[in-house]
Amino acid sequence: MPAQRGYRQACGIARGLDIVGERWSLLVVRELLLGPKRFTDLQQALPTASPNALSDRLRELTDAGVVHRRQLPPPGGARVYELTAWGHGLEPIVIALGTWALAAAPTAEQRFVSADSAMLTIRTYYTPAPGRPGAALRIELRDHGPAGVFGVRLTPAGAQITHEPPAEPDAVLVTTTDALLAAFGEDDLTGLTAAGAVITGDPQALRDLLAAVHVPAGQPADRPAGNP
Structure with missing residues (x-):
């Protein structure tokens, strides 16, 4: 997250939100927990995220060291995004957040499940x-x-x-x-x-x-x- 939009607090929670608190960031992490994906795969899994927003989140997460971009070997050769070892540390946080939120009833528009x-x-x-x-x-x-x-x-x-x-x-x-x-x-x-x-x-x-x-x-x- 750009410094001017950060929380400017030393608290670990604030520092964490500076890294993954932007919209779509944690959902990108969710989509990479089971393995690497191409940009088009992430678009399919996050259909209401604009290409620009998704590109911004991937760039920010990459710059922060949460996500790594690499090229698959031939014959595929596609470029994929994957979580770094540090990024995988977010898994229990993402899962705990999802479990906590199950106590709230979904709204009418919350129907899509990747x-x-x-x-x-x-x-x-x-x-x-x-x-x-x-x-x-x-x-x-x-x-x-x-x-x-x-x-x-x-x-x-x-x-x-x-x-x-x-x-x-x-x-x-x-x-x-x-x-x-x-x-x-x-x-x-x-x-x-x-x-x-x-x-x-x-x-x-x-x-x-x-x-x-x-x-x-x-x-x-x-x-x-x-x-x-």
């Missing part, structure tokens, strides 16, 4: 059941096109999410983001199939995943009655 945001929900709130066997799944969120393809590996320590799907998955789910979010916490696949999802492979592996994702919900206990 593919990575949906998959971070799995990584954050998946709690493996003792004695459950591990599994590898391929999840395709068709409303996000190629950006919606992920690999999910269930382990005793949690769910590992990558943009690289397994070569031989135990189960494959092709669905929409809304249908996936609605299925979290359920051990019945009826809702997914009713929403047009295509499931192949071992359905139990998918049930084990969905049933173990418990997203916090509810309103703040100290919110005055009658206030939205």
Whole structure:
């Protein structure tokens, strides 16, 4: 953040906000938590951010040492943005902020969910059941096109999410983001199939995943009655 727009305080919170407090900054960080992305990938994930605003945030985050820009080796050769080791330190902060905000009801215009945001929900709130066997799944969120393809590996320590799907998955789910979010916490696949999802492979592996994702919900206990 340019010095003239900073908070000019030595407090660590103010210093942190000087770095990531500008609009879109933390959402750029969110979108890079699962791996590097091209500028066009970030545009797709942040559709209401103007190209100029996104360019400004990436430049500021790069200058601050939060984000690094590099070129992929051939044959791809694309230029991508990725978090530095220091930038990855923001993950617990981003996740904690998101969990805190779940206590507030979304507004009517807050409907879009990026593919990575949906998959971070799995990584954050998946709690493996003792004695459950591990599994590898391929999840395709068709409303996000190629950006919606992920690999999910269930382990005793949690769910590992990558943009690289397994070569031989135990189960494959092709669905929409809304249908996936609605299925979290359920051990019945009826809702997914009713929403047009295509499931192949071992359905139990998918049930084990969905049933173990418990997203916090509810309103703040100290919110005055009658206030939205």
